[in-house]
Amino acid sequence: MKIIVFGGDGFCGWPTSLHLSSKGHQVLIIDNFSRRKIDIDLGTNSLTPIQNMSRRLETWRKLTGNKIEFENIDIARDFDKLVNIFLKFKPDGVVHFAEQRAAPYSMKNSTTKRYTVDNNVNATNNILCAIVECKLDIHLVHLGTMGVYGYGWMDDNPIPEGYVEVTIDTKNGKLKKEILHPVNPGSIYHMTKTLDQLMFGYYAKNNLIRVTDLHQGVVWGTQTAETKLDQNLINRFDYDGDYGTVLNRFLMQVAINHPLTIYGTGGQTRAFIHISDTVKCIEIAINNPPKKGDRPLIFNQVTETRRVSELALLVSKKTGAKIEYLKNPRKEASENELVVENKKFLKLGLNPTTLSEGLLDEVTEIARKYVDRVDEKTILPRSKW
Ligand code: NAD
Ligand code: USQ
Helix, strand or coil: CEEEEECCCCCCHHHHHHHHHHCCCEEEEECCCHHHHHHHHHCCCCCCCCCCHHHHHHHHHHHHCCCCEEECCCCCCCHHHHHHHHHHHCCCEEEECCCCCCHHHHCCCHHHHHHHHHHHHHHHHHHHHHHHHHCCCCEEEEEEEHHHCCCCCCCCCCECCCEEEEEEEECCEEEEEEEECCCCCCCHHHHHHHHHHHHHHHHHHHHCCCEEEEEECEEECCCCCCHHHCHHHCCCCCCCCCCCCHHHHHHHHHHCCCCEEEECCCECEEEEEEHHHHHHHHHHHHHCCCCCCCCCEEEEECCEEEEHHHHHHHHHHHHCCCEEEECCCCCCCCECCCCECCHHHHHCCCCCCCCCHHHHHHHHHHHHHCHHHCCHHHCCCCCCC
16 A cells, blocks of 8 residues: 555654555655654753664665655645645555644643644644545544543443443433543643544545544553664654653663652553554554545554553562652642553454563663663653643
8 A cells, every 4th residue: 555654753653654664565754853853942852863764764775675755744834745745646545643742742831832733733634634635535544642531531431442322311302322432631732632533523524534543542662573673763762751651751760770750649540552562553554444434433542551650660670760759740630540442453453562571671671772862851840730
């Protein structure tokens, strides 16, 4: 298939592009390097030394003979260029990772709030609108988030995959309907993902666009089978207080003898997935599109749920790391249960990679290898809401 990966320079997009290319798909990456620019603004950097796009692609071509194309376009602004690329490349599918994805960054100040909304909402709308404009039957696979649901609201009932059945009392008796699961975003970033969902519903209904929305949990790990092949293919590893996600931060903290930073009580339960499963899920989603005219197909892209304190204990028991409880910089429930349904991916063949000592070792080894690149000033949370 011909596939465009929007945001293909990022943490999930780069290994996905390599994975799809390794499976014989013709891949075109589109990215505007905004993420690399934000690192410069924040005075931080990927823990791993990621190479520039030319070197990445040249290394992949030399290793595998596969050519991945690249275009530097801001998809939130350059609508005409986007349409022209669709008309020229004629993709069968597009994978949309190209959004500002850090909740803390989105909550820093009104500039970052507005940037996150402008960028994410326009990027999604432009892709949908360009699909309509070019009159091609392109399947859109989008990376959404578990945070659209708000991490559980029905005790230990599993969060379903996108839609809930409701019964409404009407004057003619009870009416049963399936509706989009109610949204409950905890940050401006998460809010943009709830707006994305509305746009998907609209374009699927009015323009018969085929959309798959993947509600992904927190991604951990760094390398995949393909990024391990050469040092020049190494994936991004964010560790700073804005972009670093919890488990990878803990593993980096082990490497530099920093106490593990639990925010609040650590009673927050979140869903997790390893990066090597992310790339497999995308492949499965591409191979199993909804039909034209279907409502958006929603998968919960998670393999397990864990409490933050449980993760810290696991890492501490294994490594002897100390734990530090910080005042929670975020407005979020101090404790929650979270049970998530993920039957759809399992049924389609996903064999989950769950947290294991071996995998933790692998990430800690990467963190140890690049320990000199850590800037300790960026570790503590700098965004509070
Ligand atoms: P990332 O920031 O590493 O990658 C996003 C990429 O998109 C970057 O390379 C950035 O330069 C590019 N981009 C952003 N706006 C763009 C624009 N307007 N035009 C062109 N390129 C643009 O993020 P990631 O961790 O790879 O996440 C990818 C997607 O997956 C995001 O949409 C995120 O919401 C979702 N997601 C990520 C996680 C996670 O834990 N990392 C979990 C759930 C969902
Ligand atoms: N946390 C700590 N200590 C830390 C960092 C985080 O206790 O050092 C806590 C946070 O308070 C939060 C939880 O860990 O309760 C998860 O935080 P996170 O930064 O790992 O993840 P989050 O902000 O939820 O965002 C990440 C990605 C985002 C994606 C989301 C999936 O950055 O793109 O959408 O995970 S989910 O959380 O399932 O909505």
